[in-house]
Amino acid sequence: NAGVTQTPKFQVLKTGQSMTLQCAQDMNHEYMSWYRQDPGMGLRLIHYSVGAGITDQGEVPNGYNVSRSTTEDFPLRLLSAAPSQTSVYFCASSYSPGPQNIQYFGAGTRLSVL
Amino acid sequence: GDSVTQMEGPVTLSEEAFLTINCTYTATGYPSLFWYVQYPGEGLQLLLKATKADDKGSNKGFEATYRKETTSFHLEKGSVQVSDSAVYFCALLMEYGNKLVFGAGTILRVKS
Numbered sequence: 001n002a003g004v005t006q007t008p009k010f011q012v013l014k015t016g017q018s019m020t021l022q023c024a025q026d027m028n029h030e031y032m033s034w035y036r037q038d039p040g041m042g043l044r045l046i047h048y049s050v051g052a053g054i055t056d057q058g059e060v061p062n063g064y065n066v067s068r069s070t071t072e073d074f075p076l077r078l079l080s081a082a083p084s085q086t087s088v089y090f091c092a093s094s095y096s097p098g099p100q101n102i103q104y105f106g107a108g109t110r111l112s113v114l
Numbered sequence: 115g116d117s118v119t120q121m122e123g124p125v126t127l128s129e130e131a132f133l134t135i136n137c138t139y140t141a142t143g144y145p146s147l148f149w150y151v152q153y154p155g156e157g158l159q160l161l162l163k164a165t166k167a168d169d170k171g172s173n174k175g176f177e178a179t180y181r182k183e184t185t186s187f188h189l190e191k192g193s194v195q196v197s198d199s200a201v202y203f204c205a206l207l208m209e210y211g212n213k214l215v216f217g218a219g220t221i222l223r224v225k226s
Contacts (some may be wrong), residue, residue, distance in 0.1 A: 102160050
């Protein structure tokens with residue numbers, strides 16, 4: 001039972017480089033989301049998706065793109081990395097939005113932008 | 115907007131001590147409240163939740179009661195263990211919302 005799998009676990013980028021953070025879940029969850037975690041700020045929502053083909057912006061979407069072509073995968077793209085995007089990124093999924101459904105989190109991707 | 119405020123850490127306790135981590139919230143409406151725990155090197159795990167006023171969530175010896183009158187959801191444990199060392203996040207989810215709002219997190223360190 002893999003749950004939510006994020007790759008890579010660590011990444012170092014130079015300013016201006018692009019990359020994709022991968023997130024996959026095997027629980028047939030409709031709702032998936034991306035958060036970033038910064039010291040003293042908790043987790044902030046970047047983008048989310050309520051199903052394949054549907055995405056929407058969260059609290060801090062600038063500099064990030066997402067797409068949801070399948071139920072299982074929800075990649076996060078950084079088109080031109082900036083030092084302000086140095087953070088720990090978490091992907092989460094749940095059967096559907098709402099308090100009755102537990103959100104499951106991946107182990108995170110630690111990104112440094114130099 | 116909706117927000118969650120947690121006590122600042124780190125909180126350092128000796129094994130078997132009593133734990134309280136304070137959490138208060140601001141929300142328009144009737145949120146559900148959650149405590150998540152993050153062990154070193156891992157993602158967040160749901161620890162407990164409460165979906166309406168006066169509900170008590172409990173799990174692994176931890177408890178929290180949803181207090182609408184004080185807009186609080188304080189986390190308590192009667193006797194902490196070294197294995198409880200982690201970061202604890204309080205969060206809310208609005209009644210018809212789909213976005214968790216997190217507090218800043220509180221680091222707990224338990225010494226043997």
